[in-house]
Amino acid sequence: MLNRSLVSITDFNREEYLKVLSVAADFELNSYQNLLQGKVIATLFFEPSTRTRLSFESAINRLGGKVIGFSDSQTTSVTKGETLNDTIRVISNYAELIVMRHTLEGSARYASEISRVPIVNAGDGANQHPTQTLLDLYSIQKTQGTLENLKIFMVGDLKYGRTVHSLLMALSEFNTTFYFIAPDELKMPVEYKLHLEKKGLKYYESKELEGSLGEADIIYMTRVQKERFSDPIEYERTKNAYVLKDSMLCGTKDTLRVLHPLPRVNEIHPDVDANPKAYYFQQTENGVYIRQAIISLILGLK
Amino acid sequence: MKDKKLEVSALKDGTVIDHIPADSLFKVLSILSLQKIEGMITFGTNLPSKRLGKKAIIKLSDVFFKDKDINRIALIAPDAKLNIIKDYQVIEKRIVQVPDEITGIVKCVNPMCVTNHEKVPTRFHVLDKKQMKLRCHFCEKMTDKEHMQIL
Ligand SMILES: [Zn+2]
Numbered sequence: 001m002l003n004r005s006l007v008s009i010t011d012f013n014r015e016e017y018l019k020v021l022s023v024a025a026d027f028e029l030n031s032y033q034n035l036l037q038g039k040v041i042a043t044l045f046f047e048p049s050t051r052t053r054l055s056f057e058s059a060i061n062r063l064g065g066k067v068i069g070f071s072d073s074q075t076t077s078v079t080k081g082e083t084l085n086d087t088i089r090v091i092s093n094y095a096e097l098i099v100m101r102h103t104l105e106g107s108a109r110y111a112s113e114i115s116r117v118p119i120v121n122a123g124d125g126a127n128q129h130p131t132q133t134l135l136d137l138y139s140i141q142k143t144q145g146t147l148e149n150l151k152i153f154m155v156g157d158l159k160y161g162r163t164v165h166s167l168l169m170a171l172s173e174f175n176t177t178f179y180f181i182a183p184d185e186l187k188m189p190v191e192y193k194l195h196l197e198k199k200g201l202k203y204y205e206s207k208e209l210e211g212s213l214g215e216a217d218i219i220y221m222t223r224v225q226k227e228r229f230s231d232p233i234e235y236e237r238t239k240n241a242y243v244l245k246d247s248m249l250c251g252t253k254d255t256l257r258v259l260h261p262l263p264r265v266n267e268i269h270p271d272v273d274a275n276p277k278a279y280y281f282q283q284t285e286n287g288v289y290i291r292q293a294i295i296s297l298i299l300g301l302k
Numbered sequence: 303m304k305d306k307k308l309e310v311s312a313l314k315d316g317t318v319i320d321h322i323p324a325d326s327l328f329k330v331l332s333i334l335s336l337q338k339i340e341g342m343i344t345f346g347t348n349l350p351s352k353r354l355g356k357k358a359i360i361k362l363s364d365v366f367f368k369d370k371d372i373n374r375i376a377l378i379a380p381d382a383k384l385n386i387i388k389d390y391q392v393i394e395k396r397i398v399q400v401p402d403e404i405t406g407i408v409k410c411v412n413p414m415c416v417t418n419h420e421k422v423p424t425r426f427h428v429l430d431k432k433q434m435k436l437r438c439h440f441c442e443k444m445t446d447k448e449h450m451q452i453l
Contacts, residue, residue, distance in 0.1 A: 128442070
């Protein structure tokens, strides 16, 4: 991982995922380590995302590093028409590593090819958000004690949801059995199912959330967004069918945990929050350790 | 008097590109940057062809292609055949092959792709050479034959 960019989840392999997770576990035990002292990290949020930016900045600050950058491209020369190319070339002279988020898909890959320092992709439009995927893996491993041979239920928007696609790619290295629960309009795309078939992994598809969860080790919920539907009536009919309620968790495994990349809209009923199987708030906390691990490994500090 | 037709067709040294679909002729000329060539170029188009319906043919004096360059036309002229001519004789016949990677010819189908906003040459990994399935190196979206737009 040394000096390499992390743009897509598939830039790392299985061994590297496990390495990141084990270093993250170290940071969970001791999050404040002066590894980045005297070092500068840039966080360039061309597209605002307070949650992700603060998670990265918290990770950097806990390691004693300094942060430069911007939280919104409205306040930078980018709005004066400066190209991404110029911004990256200039800022890669100022920092040891660049964390960037941008609305354009492929922007992080492009940046990684012109930057003098490694790029960590904090989201490029609907394409990739690999640190989210690694924190999902970490959450799964932490709650299940392993990543191997799990039954993972993915619910909601499986067509456009980048988090489920990346998570599927990563988990396909760990003999996972997948259960896809989505309306017809938002089914898992064929290319991902083909990938699983090539890997010899099993998957099941269903439209019904209710009554299907008995086998689940992990339920991974996603937002079902209105703008994804061509027919607004279909949306109204669909949205309530993919809301997880506390009553649905009756009869599920004790070790089951519910994950969600957050923010949620209404796809998890608030009555689930008090259930010990709800894990989505702890999930975000794990993001700091994962980002500490990724940055330290890329900079050769771990 | 010598046959005028032969005068035009005869090529001492150079390359003949045959079996180009007629409607791709001008794109082929542009992909190969032939507008920059000083030497003699003759082309014919809308010629009858059993396979293609109407085909085009290009004859280039003193021009020889590297595989890497000529394979760039495989996307739009997959059946193209090259005859390499030396001293009026065909010394070699070549077919074009779809390369593993394609740069700067095809537009990415994804409107949010960085290549449609910044001055970045497009780049694709060819996942399926028969069906012509291309995956964008940048945004990772698929562009297929049906939606393929040549830049
Ligand atoms: Zn693209």
